[in-house]
């Protein structure tokens with residue numbers, strides 16, 4: 001058999017355990033590593049994994065010497081707000097003056113200011129801007145992402161954002177999972193009429209599902225935004241329409257969104273900085289993935305991070321994401337989030353790699369498609385300029401990628417000096 005591509009001399013091949021369900025608690029500590037490995041690709045899929053010596057006789061159109069470096073599955077970023085207009089650099093001065101995130105929002109800024117810019121932007125403007133950010137995500141080793149709407153807060157702009165995501169799917173070979181986040185904030189004109197706004201958002205669910213514009217629905221459950229009851233009602237209706245569900249839960253105040261996510265069997269509950277002990281317990285007896293966003297906590301200037309250690313020790317499945325957005329976490333760099341997970345969430349290197357591969361894939365319903373390197377799966381992987389897998393969360397703030405492959409094709413390559421391993 002002749003393959004399309006052979007990678008040989010792989011110093012460490014990171015092989016997160018494939019599983020029907022996300023890895024929970026102690027399972028996250030296991031990260032199988034194959035030393036001196038080789039991978040062969042045929043028709044965009046992994047066709048063979050073996051020892052580098054065995055690969056001598058393997059026929060392939062192209063052979064790549066990995067020079068003893070690390071290869072991992074393509075990273076998965078399961079929480080991004082990729083499509084938006086404008087930017088909010090003016091908020092830095094407000095933050096420095098001590099104005100809290102929710103206060104900026106309540107005074108018509110924050111999310112609402114991005115809503116204004118997104119409403120004004122054309123579909124083409126949004127495609128161009130999102131492409132720029134997406135290509136930067138890819139350069140950091142990401143081959144699957146989730147992208148949320150939520151900067152329209154009215155039918156036409158929400159649909160415009162979702163259509164941009166569809167166009168990005170056609171434009172790029174990477175996996176892009178779309179989430180409808182219509183209830184992301186209360187538009188100023190609907191203050192005191194939140195239920196009318198939510199009915200309008202619920203009315204969009206059928207069309208979104210029928211047109212395949214999103215796989216998931218999401219809501220921002222927070223003080224001054226949507227209550228637990230409103231969130232339950234919206235998510236239940238989304239589920240009835242056949243959409244998967246997610247929730248921005250317990251980010252700032254402990255409202256009980258974590259417990260709600262577990263009780264509704266949501267695919268993920270995201271943020272969870274203020275999750276209660278009961279919430280963590282509820283997650284541990286569910287398959288809902290806790291998607292933690294330490295970049296957001298850092299960017300909002302907080303000292304208290306999500307209790308990742310307690311969550312993992314109590315048996316929760318944890319994933320990590322950038323939360324890339326123009327307000328609360330302005331970075332496309334998932335490697336930076338991996339470093340923050342080591343420094344601020346006390347996660348081990350093994351847990352961190354599982355959290356950005358297999359568990360991140362499960363958080364967006366892609367456990368069968370992405371997040372692992374195994375025969376028969378999509379050939380999405382990253383060659384890293386790393387001497388070993390523990391090195392990544394240790395050396396922070398830079399890009400360690402040597403090259404990114406998606407479905408067996410090289411998508412991005414670094415032109416810098418290689419780290420001598």
Ligand SMILES: N=CN[C@@H](CCC(=O)O)C(=O)O
Nearest residue numbers: 111220296323325326327328
């Ligand atoms: N917290 C709610 N939504 C986003 C922030 C959006 C924004 O500030 O534009 C988040 O997940 O952090």
Ligand SMILES: [Zn+2]
Nearest residue numbers: 079081248323
């Ligand atoms: Zn978010």
